[in-house]
Amino acid sequence: MKDTIDRLRIDGADRIKAAANEADIESLRTALLGRKGEVTSLLRGLKDVPDAERPKMGAELNRLKGELGALLDSRLEDLADKAETQGPELDLTLPGTPPTGAGTNHPLLTVLESVCDIFYGMGFSRGIGPEVELDHYNFTALNFPDDHPARDIQDTFYIDPKVCLRTQTSPVQVRTMEVTEPPLAMIFPGRVYRNENADASHSSEFYQIEGLVVDEAISLADLKETIDIFVRNFFGAQEPTRFRPHYFPFTEPSVEVDMQCVACRGKGCGICGQTGWLEIMGAGMVHPNVFKAAGYPEDKYTGFAFGMGIDRIAMLKYGVGDIRLLYENDLRFLNQFRGVL
Numbered sequence: 001m002k003d004t005i006d007r008l009r010i011d012g013a014d015r016i017k018a019a020a021n022e023a024d025i026e027s028l029r030t031a032l033l034g035r036k037g038e039v040t041s042l043l044r045g046l047k048d049v050p051d052a053e054r055p056k057m058g059a060e061l062n063r064l065k066g067e068l069g070a071l072l073d074s075r076l077e078d079l080a081d082k083a084e085t086q087g088p089e090l091d092l093t094l095p096g097t098p099p100t101g102a103g104t105n106h107p108l109l110t111v112l113e114s115v116c117d118i119f120y121g122m123g124f125s126r127g128i129g130p131e132v133e134l135d136h137y138n139f140t141a142l143n144f145p146d147d148h149p150a151r152d153i154q155d156t157f158y159i160d161p162k163v164c165l166r167t168q169t170s171p172v173q174v175r176t177m178e179v180t181e182p183p184l185a186m187i188f189p190g191r192v193y194r195n196e197n198a199d200a201s202h203s204s205e206f207y208q209i210e211g212l213v214v215d216e217a218i219s220l221a222d223l224k225e226t227i228d229i230f231v232r233n234f235f236g237a238q239e240p241t242r243f244r245p246h247y248f249p250f251t252e253p254s255v256e257v258d259m260q261c262v263a264c265r266g267k268g269c270g271i272c273g274q275t276g277w278l279e280i281m282g283a284g285m286v287h288p289n290v291f292k293a294a295g296y297p298e299d300k301y302t303g304f305a306f307g308m309g310i311d312r313i314a315m316l317k318y319g320v321g322d323i324r325l326l327y328e329n330d331l332r333f334l335n336q337f338r339g340v341l
């Protein structure tokens, strides 16, 4: 019997060591120490052991029972520790977390594309220009005097004295005219940058759409009609527009375009500052100096240009009160535009 006990001591310990999980441990506990287990049946066999040896064998067997019980307990603890540090077992066959919905375009992009669509309908095509721009295209070629305040470091992010982040999409006019013969009717959407402190109506980056039409007999009346068609198509109603005289270095004459306030229909409210009108863009007839900078022959062509802020148009259309909401990518805000636009 002593040999059997010794063998079981070694063999039992090996089997416990090999147990891979809690269920293995429990079935080993039954196989070794359960009512019909191996140790238990040895204990039952004690009655056949000669009297002289029985107390010693009994004590051996009890010791073995205690040892195997302790080994089972500590192996169980080891397995539990390991499971904790490894985390739950990964079941790759389980279905994943379903996505909460398909992604959609950002409202700014949707507005930008729908503005472009309206101009495509009038025969415009689309062009682009660089966001990192030469001071020459952003200012000089657009007839900005050397001491114009817009060149000031306060407004412009300069990369070096000759290179800046464009502050407007107007430089794309000059780049395009340098390589395109009239007649041309184009729009240039894109991101622009200004060194501004952010508040509800200012952001250091925002979007503009520039428009340019050049041919031999383009007039201010063509500009007015083009803008009216845009406003009617984009804002849906017969909103009146008006031109106010203004100054831009690159147009002469220059105007600011207002449309009747979408909120109060001209009566005067908080949104339009009680004026009944909302400013929507700058525009004018292309200045001869700009044609000259682009290399066009003198006195041959006339043209109109306009530039509008997409952010402002989007905010007016959807009643967004703070431009920063358009750049924070807060899904609670963005999800409101799902399927709306």
Ligand code: DAH
Residues within 6 Å of the ligand: 167, 168, 169, 170, 210, 211, 248, 250, 251, 281, 282, 283, 284, 285, 305, 306, 307, 308
């Ligand atoms: N570039 C002007 C701005 O950022 C907007 C503008 C005004 C563009 C008049 C034009 C224009 O093309 O003719 O304030």
